[in-house]
Each structure stands twice: as C-alpha cells, then as structure tokens.
Amino acid sequence: MKEIQEIYSPESHPVRIMQFGEGNFLRAFVDYAVDVANEENGLDASVAIVIPIAGERPQFAAQKNLYTVCLRGQQEGAPYKENRVVKCVDRVLSAYADYDAYMQLAELASLRFVVSNTTEAGIVYDPACALADKPPKAFPAKLTQFLYARFRHFAGAADKGLHMLPVELIENNGQELKRCVLAYVKLWNLGADFAAWLDTACSFADTLVDRIVVGYPRAEAAAYEEELGYRDALLNQAEPFSLWVIGNPALEKELPLASSKFHAIFTDDVVKYKERKVRILNGAHTSMVLGAYLAGLDYVGDCMKDPIVRTQLDQSVYGEIVPTVHLPEAESRAFAAAVFERFENPFVHHALLSISLNSISKWRARVLPSFRDSRKHTGRLPKWLTYSLAALLAFYHTTDRGENCLIGHRGTETYEIHDDADKLERLAAWAALPAKDYVHNALAAEDFWGEDLTEIDGLEAKVLEHFERIAAVGAKAHIEELGKVS
Ligand SMILES: NC(=O)c1ccc[n+]([C@@H]2O[C@H](COP(=O)([O-])OP(=O)(O)OC[C@H]3O[C@@H](n4cnc5c(N)ncnc54)[C@H](O)[C@@H]3O)[C@@H](O)[C@H]2O)c1
Numbered sequence: 421m422k423e424i425q426e427i428y429s430p431e432s433h434p435v436r437i438m439q440f441g442e443g444n445f446l447r448a449f450v451d452y453a454v455d456v457a458n459e460e461n462g463l464d465a466s467v468a469i470v471i472p473i474a475g476e477r478p479q480f481a482a483q484k485n486l487y488t489v490c491l492r493g494q495q496e497g498a499p500y501k502e503n504r505v506v507k508c509v510d511r512v513l514s515a516y517a518d519y520d521a522y523m524q525l526a527e528l529a530s531l532r533f534v535v536s537n538t539t540e541a542g543i544v545y546d547p548a549c550a551l552a553d554k555p556p557k558a559f560p561a562k563l564t565q566f567l568y569a570r571f572r573h574f575a576g577a578a579d580k581g582l583h584m585l586p587v588e589l590i591e592n593n594g595q596e597l598k599r600c601v602l603a604y605v606k607l608w609n610l611g612a613d614f615a616a617w618l619d620t621a622c623s624f625a626d627t628l629v630d631r632i633v634v635g636y637p638r639a640e641a642a643a644y645e646e647e648l649g650y651r652d653a654l655l656n657q658a659e660p661f662s663l664w665v666i667g668n669p670a671l672e673k674e675l676p677l678a679s680s681k682f683h684a685i686f687t688d689d690v691v692k693y694k695e696r697k698v699r700i701l702n703g704a705h706t707s708m709v710l711g712a713y714l715a716g717l718d719y720v721g722d723c724m725k726d727p728i729v730r731t732q733l734d735q736s737v738y739g740e741i742v743p744t745v746h747l748p749e750a751e752s753r754a755f756a757a758a759v760f761e762r763f764e765n766p767f768v769h770h771a772l773l774s775i776s777l778n779s780i781s782k783w784r785a786r787v788l789p790s791f792r793d794s795r796k797h798t799g800r801l802p803k804w805l806t807y808s809l810a811a812l813l814a815f816y817h818t819t820d821r822g823e824n825c826l827i828g829h830r831g832t833e834t835y836e837i838h839d840d841a842d843k844l845e846r847l848a849a850w851a852a853l854p855a856k857d858y859v860h861n862a863l864a865a866e867d868f869w870g871e872d873l874t875e876i877d878g879l880e881a882k883v884l885e886h887f888e889r890i891a892a893v894g895a896k897a898h899i900e901e902l903g904k905v906s
C-alpha cells in the first residue's frame with residue numbers, strides 16, 4: 421500500500437499562522453479549518469507548527485506534513501462522512517530541538533496569527549523562566565520571547581503585530597495569556613515601548629472551541645487505510661460538529677474561517693458560549709466518566725446506551741446543570757439534546773480513560789461552578805454532582821504507583837490515573853488512611869478545588885456516604901439506586 425505523501429502534495433501558501441501545539445485537537449480543528457478556508461474562501465494561509473514541549477516528535481517530516489482528518493457522524497439529521505487530506509501545514513518545528521529555526525519565524529513578514537493549545541497546564545506564569553533560555557519552559561514565556569524578537573526585528577512596526585488566538589479551555593484564555601506575557605515584560609524589563617506595541621499592534625482574543633476529536637483510530641486503522649487507499653500514521657478521527665467562537669470581531673475579515681464545513685463565530689460575547697459548552701458538554705463528561713468507568717464501561721457511546729448511566733446523565737444534565745446556565749432554559753436544553761446526540765455518535769469511540777486525564781482540575785473548572793449555582797438555587801446539594809465528586813475520589817483511590825501515574829483497580833483489571841504529580845502523590849498517601857480521612861483530606865485540599873470543600877455544609881458527609889456505598893455495592897449498583905432517589 422502507498423504512503424500518503426506518495427499520492428498527495430502539500431499546498432504552497434504564505435505562513436500566516438504559527439501554532440503552538442501539534443496535538444490531535446489542533447490538527448483536526450484549526451488546521452482543518454484553515455485548509456477548508458484556503459479552498460473555499462481564498463484564505464491563502466499555511467501554518468507553521470511549533471511543538472511546545474521537549475521530547476518525542478511525531479513523524480510529520482516523513483509524511484511531508486500531510487495527514488488525513490476523518491469526520492464521521494450525523495449532520496443535520498443525516499449521516500456525514502468526510503476524509504480530508506490537510507495540506508496547509510508548511511513545517512513542524514520543535515521549540516527545543518529546532519530552537520533557532522523556530523525563532524526565525526519571528527522575522528516572517530507574512531505571519532499574522534498565533535494559535536495555541538498547550539492544555540490547561542500551559543498558560544502559566546513561572547518566574548524561573550529567563551529571557552536567555554532557549555527556550556524558556558512556560559508557554560507564555562516562550563511567546564513573550566518570540567514577540568520581543570519580532571518587535572526588535574521590525575523595529576516596533578505597527579503592522580507587524582500578531583493576533584493571539586489561544587484555545588485552551590480555561591476561562592478568559594486570551595486575557596490570561598496576555599496577563600502572563602505582561603508579567604514577563606515586567607520581569608525581564610522589556611520596556612514601555614514593547615508593552616505599548618503589545619497593546620496597540622497585537623491582540624489577545626478569548627476563544628472557545630468545540631469538536632470531539634479522538635485522534636488515531638487504532639482499532640479501526642486498517643479499515644480506514646483500506647478505504648483511503650494509503651497509509652497515514654497521523655490519521656485523525658473526529659466528529660463533523662465544529663464551533664470556534666473568537667472574541668474579536670475585527671479579525672473576521674483577515675481570517676475568514678467560516679465555511680460550508682466549519683462553523684466560526686466572531687463576537688464580543690464569548691462568555692455565553694463558553695459557559696454553555698463547558699458546563700453542559702465538558703461538565704457531563706467529567707461528572708459521568710469516572711463512575712461509569714468504575715461501573716465497567718469504556719466509551720462514551722456505551723454510557724449513552726446503558727440505561728443506568730443514561731439515567732444519571734439525563735437527571736444530572738437536565739436537572740442540575742442546565743438550570744445553572746445563564747441562558748433561556750429552552751436554549752440550554754436544546755444544546756444539551758444536541759450534545760447527547762454527539763455523544764451517541766456510533767463512529768467516534770471516545771474512551772472514558774482519555775477523558776479522565778487531569779480530572780481534578782476538570783472537576784473544579786467544569787463541574788464545581790454548576791454544583792455551586794445549583795446549590796444556591798435549590799438550597800440543597802445536587803445529588804449527581806455531589807456523587808460525581810465521590811466517584812472521582814473512588815476512581816483515584818489507590819496506593820499503587822506507576823510511571824508518572826497511579827495504578828487504579830477495576831475488578832481484576834488495572835488502569836492508569838494521570839494528573840499533576842504532586843496531587844497524585846498526596847492522594848496515594850491519603851489512600852492508605854481510613855475512608856473518612858481520605859475523603860476529608862481530599863476535600864480540604866484548597867489547591868485541588870480553589871477552596872476548602874469541607875466547609876460546604878453537609879458535603880463531606882454526603883461524599884463519604886457515596887464513596888463508601890461505591891466500595892460496598894459497586895459503582896453500577898450505586899448509580900442505579902441513586903437514579904431512583906428524588
Ligand atoms: N480532543 C478533543 O476533543 C478536544 C476538544 C476541545 C479541546 N481540547 C483540548 O485540547 C487539549 C489537547 O487535546 P488533544 O486531543 O490535542 O491531545 P494530544 O495529546 O493529541 O495533544 C496534546 C497537546 O498539548 C501539548 N502539551 C501537553 N502538555 C503541555 C504543557 N505542559 N505545556 C505546553 N503544551 C503541552 C502537546 O505538545 C500537544 O500539542 C486538551 O487539553 C483539551 O483541553 C480537546
């Protein structure tokens with residue numbers, strides 16, 4: 421069988437976008453959108469990808485930076501299938517191994533946009549980073565160093581500023597990135613002229629992204645290759661649904677991304693889209709998957725078909741999450757129904773274990789705000805969101821350490837638990853204590869949740885009750901019995 425690069429060739433466009441992150445999501449979302457916009461809207465842009473972390477590098481060069489995005493699912497009530505060879509990636513550089521070549525991108529006159537997806541861990545201020553580092557460790561420090569090099573190279577020209585479009589799923593991602601960049605300007609004494617250039621020639625937009633991307637379809641790879649007629653080690657599977665909300669309407673003309681295949685909205689009001697999506701879609705994932713995994717399920721699609729877990733999902737999303745979203749209830753309910761349809765997509769197998777990654781910060785960002793608002797509105801602890809915290813603690817409950825992870829147990833099987841190393845270390849130590857101390861210590865850890873959860877009236881006792889019930893009867897039986905309690 422032929423290789424993808426023997427059949428297709430990259431397109432040639434000016435490099436207008438630098439992208440921090442080579443991961444599945446950006447490649448099936450941003451690069452896909454750029455590729456379509458080149459075709460449909462005459463965008464005429466290619467992307468230089470920068471790998472932001474040290475370590476292994478996927479084999480982009482061997483494939484001439486070509487890869488296939490396979491979209492499978494329903495769209496407007498009908499089955500949808502698309503195989504698109506993305507041809508707009510011009511080069512892939514490591515910020516570490518190719519430092520000089522990467523920094524030379526700062527001198528490219530055509531460059532206009534910086535996209536980033538460095539996970540929730542990426543947008544942080546680390547004062548240990550220095551301007552002379554090659555490169556500094558933290559992403560905002562890398563970006564500041566890069567922008568400063570550009571500012572100097574073009575002598576502060578107003579038309580050589582860059583527009584930052586971070587897609588990390590944290591609140592106010594653009595403003596948070598700018599805050600970190602300005603902190604480095606101060607730390608490194610980069611001067612008032614540079615700070616003014618960042619303010620006037622550059623921009624930092626808050627953005628929200630939405631598309632379920634599962635990456636390389638390992639189990640079905642052979643069938644895909646058979647269908648495509650070539651081999652592609654970077655094959656990337658995702659759903660057809662797409663939404664990129666960009667909080668700077670002024671950029672729409674220069675970045676015409678909305679197309680027949682990709683949904684982009686430029687607006688001043690990202691917040692309403694973000695709250696709806698993060699609370700309902702991501703909140704449903706995070707509050708469901710850990711308990712569902714312990715209940716013996718492996719994929720989101722399995723949860724949708726399982727009447728017991730499905731009852732949880734229906735009751736928690738419509739009863740506890742939707743009423744907290746600051747939109748007309750009918751609108752939020754319609755969004756939730758659409759999300760359920762996406763979860764039911766039989767072609768995209770979204771593994772619960774992949775969603776479980778970093779669940780502590782996810783529960784804090786994606787579930788706790790709904791928990792808090794639901795409690796405020798109803799005056800009581802929301803049944804399922806409270807249970808979901810116990811399910812999280814049950815999923816993380818182990819004293820076994822693996823390589824950069826903990827090892828959990830599901831019956832006779834084992835699974836890997838990935839989260840911040842220091843959080844895992846403390847949880848493993850607490851797991852050796854009686855259940856009430858494990859639960860107490862975890863809830864009291866302010867750095868996990870941003871507050872001491874033991875101070876919430878009745879929460880600790882209720883979480884302990886769920887936790888002990890999961891241990892006694894199993895997650896499945898407990899979810900079933902909870903479904904019957906009003
Ligand atoms: N997969 C999806 O459906 C989806 C949808 C919307 C948003 N996202 C977001 O995208 C992120 C990545 O998902 P993915 O599916 O591309 O995963 P992936 O494993 O394919 O890629 C991870 C990416 O994050 C970068 N990265 C990891 N740790 C980093 C760090 N400490 N600092 C800087 N960069 C770091 C890697 O270089 C890589 O580009 C997730 O955290 C998620 O918030 C994913």
Ligand SMILES: O=P(O)(O)OC[C@@H](O)[C@@H](O)[C@H](O)[C@H](O)CO
Pocket residue numbers: 589629630631632633701702705706774775777
């Ligand atoms: O990608 P993560 O690990 O941040 O979260 C897992 C899922 O909730 C997430 O990928 C959603 O599928 C995505 O946010 C949909 O747009």
